[in-house]
Amino acid sequence: xxxxxxxxxxxxxxxxxxxxxxxxxxxxxxxxxxxxxxxxxxxxxxxxxxxxxxxxxxxxxxxxxxxxxxxxxxxxxxxxxxxxxxxxxxxxxxxxxxxxxxxxxxxxxxxxxxxxxxxxxxxxxxxxxxxxxxxxxxxxxxxxxxxxxxxxxxxxxxxxxxxxxxxxxxxxxxxxxxxxxxxxxxxxxxxxxxxxxxxxxxxxxxxxxxxxxxxxxxxxxxxxxxxxxxxxxxxxxxxxxxxxxxxxxxxxxxxxxxxxxxxxxxxxxxxxxxxxxxxxxxxxxxxxxxxxxxxxxxxxxxxxxxxxxxxxxxxxxxxxxxxxxxxxxxxxxxxxxxxxxxxxxxxxxxxxxxxxxxxxxxxxxxxxxxxxxxxxxxxxxxxxxxxxxxxxxxxxxxxxxxxxxxxxxxxxxxxxxxxxxxxxxxxxxxxxxxxxxxxxxxxxxxxxxxxxxxxxxxxxxxxxxxxxxxxxxxxxxxxxxxxxxxxxxxxxxxxxxxxxxxx
Amino acid sequence: xxxxxxxxxxxxxxxxxxxxxxxxxxxxxxxxxxxxxxxxxxxxxxxxxxxxxxxxxxxxxxxxxxxxxxxxxxxxxxxxxxxxxxxxxxxxxxxxxxxxxxxxxxxxxxxxxxxxxxxxxxxxxxxxxxxxxxxxxxxxxxxxxxxxxxxxxxxxxxxxxxxxxxxxxxxxxxxxxxxxxxxxxxxxxxxxxxxxxxxxxxxxxxxxxxxxxxxxxxxxxxxxxxxxxxxxxxxxxxxxxxxxxxxxxxxxxxxxxxxxxxxxxxxxxxxxxxxxxxxxxxxxxxxxxxxxxxxxxxxxxxxxxxxxxxxxxxxxxxxxxxxxxxxxxxxxxxxxxxxxx
Numbered sequence: 123x124x125x126x127x128x129x130x131x132x133x134x135x136x137x138x139x140x141x142x143x144x145x146x147x148x149x150x151x152x153x154x155x156x157x158x159x160x161x162x163x164x165x166x167x168x169x170x171x172x173x174x175x176x177x178x179x180x181x182x183x184x185x186x187x188x189x190x191x192x193x194x195x196x197x198x199x200x201x202x203x204x205x206x207x208x209x210x211x212x213x214x215x216x217x218x219x220x221x222x223x224x225x226x227x228x229x230x231x232x233x234x235x236x237x238x239x240x241x242x243x244x245x246x247x248x249x250x251x252x253x254x255x256x257x258x259x260x261x262x263x264x265x266x267x268x269x270x271x272x273x274x275x276x277x278x279x280x281x282x283x284x285x286x287x288x289x290x291x292x293x294x295x296x297x298x299x300x301x302x303x304x305x306x307x308x309x310x311x312x313x314x315x316x317x318x319x320x321x322x323x324x325x326x327x328x329x330x331x332x333x334x335x336x337x338x339x340x341x342x343x344x345x346x347x348x349x350x351x352x353x354x355x356x357x358x359x360x361x362x363x364x365x366x367x368x369x370x371x372x373x374x375x376x377x378x379x380x381x382x383x384x385x386x387x388x389x390x391x392x393x394x395x396x397x398x399x400x401x402x403x404x405x406x407x408x409x410x411x412x413x414x415x416x417x418x419x420x421x422x423x424x425x426x427x428x429x430x431x432x433x434x435x436x437x438x439x440x441x442x443x444x445x446x447x448x449x450x451x452x453x454x455x456x457x458x459x460x461x462x463x464x465x466x467x468x469x470x471x472x473x474x475x476x477x478x479x480x481x482x483x484x485x486x487x488x489x490x491x492x493x494x495x496x497x498x499x500x501x502x503x504x505x506x507x508x509x510x511x512x513x514x515x516x517x518x519x520x521x522x523x524x525x526x527x528x529x530x531x532x533x534x535x536x537x538x539x540x541x542x543x544x545x546x547x548x549x550x551x552x553x554x555x556x557x558x559x560x561x562x563x564x565x566x567x568x569x570x571x572x573x574x575x576x577x578x579x580x581x582x583x584x585x586x587x588x589x590x591x592x593x594x595x596x597x598x599x600x601x602x603x604x605x606x607x608x609x610x611x612x613x614x615x616x617x618x619x620x621x622x623x624x625x
Numbered sequence: 626x627x628x629x630x631x632x633x634x635x636x637x638x639x640x641x642x643x644x645x646x647x648x649x650x651x652x653x654x655x656x657x658x659x660x661x662x663x664x665x666x667x668x669x670x671x672x673x674x675x676x677x678x679x680x681x682x683x684x685x686x687x688x689x690x691x692x693x694x695x696x697x698x699x700x701x702x703x704x705x706x707x708x709x710x711x712x713x714x715x716x717x718x719x720x721x722x723x724x725x726x727x728x729x730x731x732x733x734x735x736x737x738x739x740x741x742x743x744x745x746x747x748x749x750x751x752x753x754x755x756x757x758x759x760x761x762x763x764x765x766x767x768x769x770x771x772x773x774x775x776x777x778x779x780x781x782x783x784x785x786x787x788x789x790x791x792x793x794x795x796x797x798x799x800x801x802x803x804x805x806x807x808x809x810x811x812x813x814x815x816x817x818x819x820x821x822x823x824x825x826x827x828x829x830x831x832x833x834x835x836x837x838x839x840x841x842x843x844x845x846x847x848x849x850x851x852x853x854x855x856x857x858x859x860x861x862x863x864x865x866x867x868x869x870x871x872x873x874x875x876x877x878x879x880x881x882x883x884x885x886x887x888x889x890x891x892x893x894x895x896x897x898x899x900x901x902x903x904x905x906x907x908x909x910x911x912x913x914x915x916x917x918x919x920x921x922x923x924x925x926x927x928x929x930x931x932x933x934x935x936x937x938x939x940x941x942x943x944x945x946x947x948x949x950x951x952x953x954x955x956x957x958x959x960x961x962x963x964x965x966x
Binding site: 426428445446447449450451456458463464465466467468469470471474477478479481484485488489490492514516532536 | 643644832833834835836837838840841844845847848849850851852853854855911912
């Protein structure tokens, strides 16, 4: 492909994005050729989503330029990006179940006069686009009757018929079955033959190899390489490029590990988990590592009794898993995945948030002990170094790291001997991250057990003594952390390399 | 604060008025301000007796407001309380009426007086149980459930009274509770009931774990569950308590009037809701206080009684209530947004 006559459809030139304390995207430049499938890969935290948000206008770059077909492009909103021909397919679907396929396709593009809808050639055009992509979908059908994959195709058709020349797909196969993935690929290839460019983001390397024309690798916010996939030798090379020689937080083996099993789970199964069994020992930090959708959150919630699960969970010789109340009483606490919606009472103060998991300690015959609450709050603000001007500050006004520390304080206050931490450092700045790791190590040194559920390899390799690797709901492998851990092997397993699905 | 604050923490010295206190003070000053303004314009308004009347005349609605406030703070509605007032009143009369009169409306079950009262209370609590069942177990929005049970309760009252009222063949002691003067003063038992209820509610809300759980459940039910709180049990208790309060109010009213009337307490559920909203209770849950609700009731009482004093026809009272509610809610939203900017 020669670039002399035709400028690249999208070129990124020296893009930088700074957050307080973090440079999320650091001087990234590459270009995307027209009518190709351009894959974007990198670990969690490599800067993929920040970059995508800037391309789609959801974030403004701190520095740098972008061009579309050679013309300057600086989107100020997703709407603005769409007007410039850049459409995005997000992980969550944005279709209206109650409307028909056709109504969904024309949503937001309706022609009206004096507030009344008028007929236009729009519908014709949309129907044709849909037919060319996926003729099996009836435009008159209700969207609620379609499968997830079909809904996704509706979104793609909507993007294509709005005249988008670049469609960005962020993990589009996360909730699709294998057959549906195949169909999506057919649709993507069809789009490409019609002159549409697809920027495809996925963790599943086999998909990248099967579908992509070009691949761009990001690591730690930096651009590593952009090259045609025909020049890539296979999975190992991609993995090498993704992890590079990046230095992990060094794990120092902890010596006071006990052999006493504190929790044993047998045959956990539900709609996500497939016969998962494992044991957690006293005083150890175990990691559960896997990609989005691997079943990490499901295991954490099952152990905590928040979701129903088949199988047995025995903690300190007693059966648990019935309800969060029961789990807390037995000595298990959970820091949930979404701290704002699941962990915190955001309209209440730090002081009011902390005592909730241990009411027995907080009360005397039903009378609330305000003095105990006050001293607990001051104690944890000190101990966890929660940066706040007052214990009376509403938790919604704290930074992500400090919010997470408040959730941790809640759990610590419950005096749990097993802490389940679901993505404990997501959306937390580097400084607070290190502090949270220190807190976790201290807890374990005191004889508590900690389970870290994370999609950041650096995190589990940095702090965990033992790591369970998950892939699509099953526990694939268990490794003991140490200096000679094979990172390539881990990445191979969690991206499905163990399953004999090779390119 | 009755708690000794440790001296080593700059954190606690920096404590400012909580939003809760701020809104409560705001509501209280509006109530007092309105009273003073009304005193200027309405003849004979500024009198001790009138001040007392503002409270005592509204004992029923304020009592119902206690249950409604707790439920609103927990994120749930209770529109059934007005219906329960009618139901428990009618039941207490029907149970106590003696047997064997030729007139259907004069013939009751002839139960001993105290059994009749307990039976009426049980009937009220049963409606609360129904509320809890549908809200907690079947997860139906509380506004719909309690709208339904409001009609169920009033409907049963209507059937028992055949759309009219029952007021004959009652034992002598029936009228005592509702008009009993306490401590030799002019203070009637129902007003004392309201006073004790308010004190108990404020204590539970401010000082007891039960009160704190109510805020947690309302502020974020998901986080509350994941923090080990049994939301279902708590909301069930709240509905049972609210219904029990309404039951007592119904019994006291039927005793005061010595009759069971199916239209008694009509629209009281809305008045209870209105005073709670006027008192700064957030409809989304997790915010508000019983004291605020009390001052909300005073605001409403001042507005309506001043209007009557100004010889405005009582027909205007709904318009006035509506204006007061809109103004109060806009003012509170604005004040909180400004403060937390």
